Amino acid sequence: MPRLFIPLLALALLALPSCQSLRFYQQAAQGQWEILRKSRPHAQVLADPNTPPQVRQKIAAVERIRRFASEHLSLPGHSSYGTYADLGRKHVVWVLYAAPEFSLTAKSWHYPAIGEMDYRGYFHEQDTTTLATELRGQGYDVFVGGVDAYSTLGWFHDPILNTFISYPDIALAETIFHELTHRKIFRRGDTVFNESLANTVAEQGVKRWLRHEKRWEDLKKYEGLLVRRRQFYQEIHRTREQLQRLYTSQTPPASMRREKAATLARLRDQFRELRRRWGGRGLEAWLKEDLHNGHIVSLHLYADQMPTFEKLLADCHGDFDTFFIHVAQVKISPPAMPRTRDPAP
Numbered sequence: 001m002p003r004l005f006i007p008l009l010a011l012a013l014l015a016l017p018s019c020q021s022l023r024f025y026q027q028a029a030q031g032q033w034e035i036l037r038k039s040r041p042h043a044q045v046l047a048d049p050n051t052p053p054q055v056r057q058k059i060a061a062v063e064r065i066r067r068f069a070s071e072h073l074s075l076p077g078h079s080s081y082g083t084y085a086d087l088g089r090k091h092v093v094w095v096l097y098a099a100p101e102f103s104l105t106a107k108s109w110h111y112p113a114i115g116e117m118d119y120r121g122y123f124h125e126q127d128t129t130t131l132a133t134e135l136r137g138q139g140y141d142v143f144v145g146g147v148d149a150y151s152t153l154g155w156f157h158d159p160i161l162n163t164f165i166s167y168p169d170i171a172l173a174e175t176i177f178h179e180l181t182h183r184k185i186f187r188r189g190d191t192v193f194n195e196s197l198a199n200t201v202a203e204q205g206v207k208r209w210l211r212h213e214k215r216w217e218d219l220k221k222y223e224g225l226l227v228r229r230r231q232f233y234q235e236i237h238r239t240r241e242q243l244q245r246l247y248t249s250q251t252p253p254a255s256m257r258r259e260k261a262a263t264l265a266r267l268r269d270q271f272r273e274l275r276r277r278w279g280g281r282g283l284e285a286w287l288k289e290d291l292h293n294g295h296i297v298s299l300h301l302y303a304d305q306m307p308t309f310e311k312l313l314a315d316c317h318g319d320f321d322t323f324f325i326h327v328a329q330v331k332i333s334p335p336a337m338p339r340t341r342d343p344a345p
Contacts, residue, residue, distance in 0.1 A: 024122075031093070031123030032152070039083040039159040058165045058172065059084060065173045066180075068212060073205045074320040075180040080151075083159040091146030092163045094128035095121040097301075098140040099293035102247045102256060104240060106191075106297040107140065114153075115189025118301055121147065143294030149175050151182035158183075170206060170222060177205035185327055196305035197327060201320075204313060228278055235274065236299045239267045243296065264291040 042059050045051050062081050069077030097119050098107040106118040122128045125146070132142045148163040164175055181198040203226060210219040242263050246256060268291060271283045289295065312330065316322040 024120075027123055027127060032156070034087065034123070035085050035092075035159065035161070036156060038085040038087065040085070041083050045084045055084070055165060058169075059160070061169045061172060062160055062165075062176065065169075065176050065209070068173075068209050069177060069180055069205065072208060072212065072320075073177065073180075073201065074184075074324055075177065075201070075205075076183050077176075077180060079154070080158040080180060080183060081160050081176060082157060084161075084165070085159045086162040088162070090163065091125075091148055092161055093121045093123050093147050093150060094125045094144060095119050095147050096128050096132055096135075096142060096144050097294050097298040098132075098135045098142045099297045101139050101141060101293070102253070102260075104244055104247065104293055104297055104300070106301065107135070108191075113188075114186070116191075117189070118191040118297070121150075141292035141294040143292070143298050145298075149179055151179040153186050154183050170210070170218065173209055174202045174206050178202035185324060191301050192304050193330075195302040197309050199302055200306050200309035200313070204310075228274070228282075231274055232271075232283075233299065233303045235267060235270045236296060236303075239263060239270075240296050240300060243293070267291060 042063070045059060046056060066077035066081050069075040071077075099105060100107075108116040108118050109120050110116055120128075120131060122131075128144050132144050135142050149161065150158075152158055158179065164172065167175065178198040178201070181201040182194060185194075185197065187193045206222060207219065210216075210222060243260065246259055246263065249256070251259065268287060271286050275281070275283050275287075286295075308330070309327070312326060313320075313323050316326060
């Protein structure tokens with residue numbers, strides 16, 4: 001699953017007049033407090049005889065990764081991941097993405113201090129399920145998934161969580177570089193900018209980290225993974241363009257619904273073809289899903305502007321200090337979205 005930021009606000013925000021808003025910020029504050037309460041410094045975790053050997057090994061790996069982030073990627077590696085928290089569950093939060101039946105404009109929510117965000121996250125799965133049911137009743141396509149890591153953008157020193165500490169070390173490094181990028185730079189109300197930037201830094205950072213570690217075979221495998229990842233996103237982009245054309249057409253709702261289903265069925269067929277070309281398994285979750293607009297917008301948010309940032313890093317001759325100076329000044333116009341229909345009954 002893509003990673004995300006869950007906004008944490010001061011307790012004063014709990015006085016917002018809406019009961020729904022009150023419940024949301026209460027669960028956000030309680031969820032973050034649980035993480036802080038359960039976080040322990042690495043030294044304390046390592047000194048505990050009950051700490052599993054795998055956790056000890058991963059903490060050592062995280063220490064190397066965060067040091068590399070500070071010394072080679074211009075990221076604040078010293079500011080996070082110096083503690084560990086076991087939440088006793090598979091995911092830290094559950095996140096929801098929604099779009100109308102005939103639109104690829106993601107539903108957004110306003111958060112004080114950080115602006116509009118194109119997703120909603122809860123610390124309890126049932127809360128997310130309840131909202132998903134409500135939005136589906138209003139005609140939205142809704143995608144819900146568990147998320148293993150998020151950033152508090154410097155409000156707190158984020159800990160390693162049991163939800164992602166078991167990742168292979170390359171995925172662990174990618175996760176940490178991604179979340180540290182959010183801590184370094186975050187643009188208010190611009191989900192695509194923030195997530196595309198973090199993904200770019202994470203991928204480029206992992207490649208540099210593997211070269212630094214002289215893990216040439218792992219680097220080759222990772223570069224192959226990135227090729228496959230681009231092929232996956234190319235299929236998503238192609239389908240997104242087809243759906244945009246459909247949704248701006250004058251096609252009657254019933255016919256549009258049929259053509260939408262056929263377009264998404266072709267996307268699933270393309271996923272099967274990708275898996276055949278790649279060999280092995282892969283993409284099982286996407287082949288099982290009943291694909292809809294919620295899936296498309298969730299993926300678009302995390303990759304749409306990556307080519308822009310990759311080019312900017314190349315223009316900066318790969319220097320991350322210079323890159324981040326220029327990133328803060330980059331103005332990316334949001335893609336022109338088509339006129340959309342209200343969800344048909």
